[in-house]
Amino acid sequence: MNKQRNALYIFSLTLIAAIGGLLFGYDTAVISGAEMSIQAYLIDGLGLGSLAHGATISSALIGCIIGGVISGFFASKFGRKKTLIFAAILFLVSALGSAFPEFLFFTKGEPSLALLLTFNFYRIIGGIGVGLASAITPMYIGEIAPADIRGKMVSFNQFMIIFGMLVVYFVNWGIARGQSIEWINDIGWRYMFASEALPALLFGLLLLFVPETPRYLAMQNKDEKALSVLTKINGSVKAKSILTEIKDTVRLADQAKKEKLFAYGKLVIVVGILLSVFQQFVGINVALYYAPRIFESMGAAKDASMLQTIVMGLVNVIFTVVAIYTVDKWGRKPLLITGSIGMALGMFGVAGLAFANIIGISTLVFIVIYTASFMMSWGPVCWVLISEIFPNKIRGQAVALAVAAQWAANYFISSTYPMMMEYSGGMTYGFYGLMSVLSAIFVWKWVPETKGKTLEQMETLWNKGFDTKNKVS
Structure with missing residues (x-):
C-alpha cells in the first residue's frame, strides 16, 4: 500500500463524477412515479394503446442508445471531463422540458400527437445525458482510481445510481402523498420531472473543479x-x-491505430457486449420502471405502492454497499455468478406465483430477493468490468459499443414489458429467470477475472489470447 496515496482526493473526485451516476438513476427512475399520469394525459387522452404506452415510458432509452454510441467519440475528442459537463446540461434541459412540454408551443391540458412527440423529445435528450454519463462516469473513475481499489470506486458509481433512484422514489412519494389522483395527473407528475434540475445543476458546477x-x-x-x-x-x-x-x-x-476496435481480437468485444446485454435481459429495469404499478397490482393504493417502492429502493442501496465492500475481495466472477443464481430464484418464484394467480406478500419477497441479488452483483460489477476489461487503446470505442448495446437491450426489454404482461405474466417473469441462468453460465465460461489488475495489464491479458479453459489468472 502506498502511504502517500491521497485517499480524500481520490474519493472527492469519485464522488463528484458519481453524481453522474446519481442523475443516471434519478432520470431513469423518475418515470416510475409519473408513468400512470403520462398514460392518463397523453396515451389514454389520445386513444392510444399499450404499444404507444411502452414506447413513451421507454423513450429515454432511445437517447441512452444515442448517448452510448457517441460517448466514445466525445470521450476521445473532448475528454472525459467536458463530456460529463455536456451530459449535465442535457439533464437540466430534459428535467425542465419533460415537466413542461407545452412550453411556448402547446396549451396545457390539451393532449395532441405533437405534444406527445415533444415530451418524448425531451425524454430522449435526458436519455442522451444518461447514455453519456453511464459510459463516461465509470471510465473517469476507472482511470482515476488505483488498481487495488478500482473495483470499489467504480462500484460506488452504482451505489450512486441506486441512491439516485431511492432519492427520486422518496421525492415522488412525497409529491404524491395525500394528494388526489386528479392533482397528481394534472400537476404532481410535473414536479417529479422538474425536481431533477437541482442535482443536474450541482453536477455541472462541481465538474468545473475536477x-x-x-x-x-x-x-x-x-x-x-x-x-x-x-x-x-x-x-x-x-x-x-x-x-x-x-x-x-x-x-x-x-x-497500431489502423487495427482499431478489433486490435485484440473479437472475443474481448463480444464479452463486453454480452455483459451489457445480460445485465438488461435479466429484467431489472422492468422492476425499476414499473415498480409502483407492480405493487399496485398486488392491491396497494397509489401512495402505498410508492412507499413499497421506497422499501425496495432501500434494499437496493444496502446490497449495493455489500458489492462495494466485496468486489475487490471476492472478485468479479464469484459475485456475478452468485447474483445470477439469486435472480433466477427470485424471478422463477414470481413467475410461479403469477401462474398460480397468487398476489401478495410472497410476491414482494421474491421481488426483493431478485433485486437484492442484482444489486450485489450485476448492477455494480457489470460497470466495473466494462470500465476495466478493455485495453487502453480501444477503451473509448469499446465502452461506447458495450454501453450502446446495453441501452438497446434495455429499450427492448422495457418497451415490450406491457405487451408481454398482457399475454402472460408468468411467462414474462419466467423469461427473465431463464436469462438469469444463462448469464451465470456465460460468466463461468467466458468472463476473465480482473481483480487487482492495472488497466495496462489488461492489454497483456488480451494480447496473449484469453484461454476460456483457464479463465481466472
Missing part, C-alpha cells in the same frame, strides 16, 4: 498535467512509474 483523467492527458501528450494528477492521487514515486506504463501503452496504440 481535473481531466491522467490517461486522457497522456494520450494528448500533456505529460506534465498527467503527472501532476497522478502525483496527487498516488504520490510522486508511484506516479512516475504509472505514467511510464501509460505512455508505453499510448505508444503502442499510436503504432
Whole structure:
C-alpha cells in the first residue's frame, strides 16, 4: 500500500463524477412515479394503446442508445471531463422540458400527437445525458482510481445510481402523498420531472473543479498535467512509474491505430457486449420502471405502492454497499455468478406465483430477493468490468459499443414489458429467470477475472489470447 496515496482526493473526485451516476438513476427512475399520469394525459387522452404506452415510458432509452454510441467519440475528442459537463446540461434541459412540454408551443391540458412527440423529445435528450454519463462516469473513475481499489470506486458509481433512484422514489412519494389522483395527473407528475434540475445543476458546477483523467492527458501528450494528477492521487514515486506504463501503452496504440476496435481480437468485444446485454435481459429495469404499478397490482393504493417502492429502493442501496465492500475481495466472477443464481430464484418464484394467480406478500419477497441479488452483483460489477476489461487503446470505442448495446437491450426489454404482461405474466417473469441462468453460465465460461489488475495489464491479458479453459489468472 502506498502511504502517500491521497485517499480524500481520490474519493472527492469519485464522488463528484458519481453524481453522474446519481442523475443516471434519478432520470431513469423518475418515470416510475409519473408513468400512470403520462398514460392518463397523453396515451389514454389520445386513444392510444399499450404499444404507444411502452414506447413513451421507454423513450429515454432511445437517447441512452444515442448517448452510448457517441460517448466514445466525445470521450476521445473532448475528454472525459467536458463530456460529463455536456451530459449535465442535457439533464437540466430534459428535467425542465419533460415537466413542461407545452412550453411556448402547446396549451396545457390539451393532449395532441405533437405534444406527445415533444415530451418524448425531451425524454430522449435526458436519455442522451444518461447514455453519456453511464459510459463516461465509470471510465473517469476507472482511470482515476488505483488498481487495488478500482473495483470499489467504480462500484460506488452504482451505489450512486441506486441512491439516485431511492432519492427520486422518496421525492415522488412525497409529491404524491395525500394528494388526489386528479392533482397528481394534472400537476404532481410535473414536479417529479422538474425536481431533477437541482442535482443536474450541482453536477455541472462541481465538474468545473475536477481535473481531466491522467490517461486522457497522456494520450494528448500533456505529460506534465498527467503527472501532476497522478502525483496527487498516488504520490510522486508511484506516479512516475504509472505514467511510464501509460505512455508505453499510448505508444503502442499510436503504432497500431489502423487495427482499431478489433486490435485484440473479437472475443474481448463480444464479452463486453454480452455483459451489457445480460445485465438488461435479466429484467431489472422492468422492476425499476414499473415498480409502483407492480405493487399496485398486488392491491396497494397509489401512495402505498410508492412507499413499497421506497422499501425496495432501500434494499437496493444496502446490497449495493455489500458489492462495494466485496468486489475487490471476492472478485468479479464469484459475485456475478452468485447474483445470477439469486435472480433466477427470485424471478422463477414470481413467475410461479403469477401462474398460480397468487398476489401478495410472497410476491414482494421474491421481488426483493431478485433485486437484492442484482444489486450485489450485476448492477455494480457489470460497470466495473466494462470500465476495466478493455485495453487502453480501444477503451473509448469499446465502452461506447458495450454501453450502446446495453441501452438497446434495455429499450427492448422495457418497451415490450406491457405487451408481454398482457399475454402472460408468468411467462414474462419466467423469461427473465431463464436469462438469469444463462448469464451465470456465460460468466463461468467466458468472463476473465480482473481483480487487482492495472488497466495496462489488461492489454497483456488480451494480447496473449484469453484461454476460456483457464479463465481466472
